[in-house]
Amino acid sequence: MHLSALYRFPLKSAMGESLPSLQLDDLGVAGDRRWMFADAETGRFMTQRTFPQMSQLQARWNLSGGLTLNAPGMPTLEVALPDPDQALRGVIIWRDTLRVPDAGDEAAAWGSAFMGRGCRLVHVPAERARFIEGNVNGDEKVGFADGFPLLLIGQASLDDLVARVGRPLEMLRFRPNLVVQGAEPYAEDTWKRIRIGGAEFTLAKRCSRCVITTIDPKTGERSADREPLTTLRSYRQGEDGILFGQNLINHGNGELRVGMPVEILQ
Incomplete structure (x- = not known):
C-alpha cells in the first residue's frame, strides 16, 4: 500500500489543491x-x-x-x-x-x-486552535476542519462507490488529505494505527458525510439525484450518519510524499 494522492484545503470549504508532497505539523497538514x-x-x-x-x-x-x-x-x-x-x-x-x-x-x-x-x-x-472531538490525550488540537486534523480515503473505496453509482466521481468531492492505494475497498474502516514515513497516525473515527459530496467540484452544481449520498445511504449508513473515509490524528511531524508506503500497525 502507498500514498497515491495528497490534498490540502487552505480555506475551509473552498477548493482543494493536489500536491506531490506536504508537511505535517501539530494541527495536521501545514496550511490546511x-x-x-x-x-x-x-x-x-x-x-x-x-x-x-x-x-x-x-x-x-x-x-x-x-x-x-x-x-x-x-x-x-x-x-x-x-x-x-x-x-x-x-x-x-x-x-x-x-x-x-x-x-x-x-x-x-x-x-x-x-x-x-x-x-x-x-x-x-x-x-488558538480547538481541542479535537474526544481530546484523547489532552493535547490534540485541530484548526478549522470539522472535527479532526486529517482525513484518509482508500482509492479502492471510491472505485467501489463509483461502480455502484454508475458514473465517475471525483475524489475531491470527499475532501481527503491522504489517499491510499493498494488496499481492499473500505479496508481503512478496520485500521486503528498506521505509519507513513516518520509519522504515526491514529484512525480516530469514521467520517460522516454531508450534502457537500453532492456538489460537483468542477462546476459547483448539486446533483439532482443527490448522488453519491443516495447510494452511500443504501450500504454505508451507521449510527453516526453516512460513513465514508477515516478521520486521522497525526503523532509527529515531517514530510509526506506521493508514493510513500503505508504500514498498518494495528
Whole structure:
C-alpha cells in the first residue's frame, strides 16, 4: 500500500489543491483549513452546505502563511497573515467558540461580495486552535476542519462507490488529505494505527458525510439525484450518519510524499 494522492484545503470549504508532497505539523497538514469565512453578524462558520459557490473559490496558501484568493468574477486578492494577538474576533464552528485574528476589511469586503452575505475572513494560529472531538490525550488540537486534523480515503473505496453509482466521481468531492492505494475497498474502516514515513497516525473515527459530496467540484452544481449520498445511504449508513473515509490524528511531524508506503500497525 502507498500514498497515491495528497490534498490540502487552505480555506475551509473552498477548493482543494493536489500536491506531490506536504508537511505535517501539530494541527495536521501545514496550511490546511487554517482560514475560514465567518458570518459577520453571528460569527458562525460558512461552508458549501449553505454557500455552494465556495466550491469555485480558490485559496492558495503560501509559505508566509498568507492566502491568495481567486474566484469567478472577482479580482485576485493577496491576504497577509494577521498578527495572532490582534484584531481578535469570536467565531463559532459547530459546538466550539473561539477567538481568532481577523484578516481585515479588504478581505472581508472581497468575501462579502463573492458570498452575497456579510462575512469576515479569519485565521487560526496553533496556539488558538480547538481541542479535537474526544481530546484523547489532552493535547490534540485541530484548526478549522470539522472535527479532526486529517482525513484518509482508500482509492479502492471510491472505485467501489463509483461502480455502484454508475458514473465517475471525483475524489475531491470527499475532501481527503491522504489517499491510499493498494488496499481492499473500505479496508481503512478496520485500521486503528498506521505509519507513513516518520509519522504515526491514529484512525480516530469514521467520517460522516454531508450534502457537500453532492456538489460537483468542477462546476459547483448539486446533483439532482443527490448522488453519491443516495447510494452511500443504501450500504454505508451507521449510527453516526453516512460513513465514508477515516478521520486521522497525526503523532509527529515531517514530510509526506506521493508514493510513500503505508504500514498498518494495528
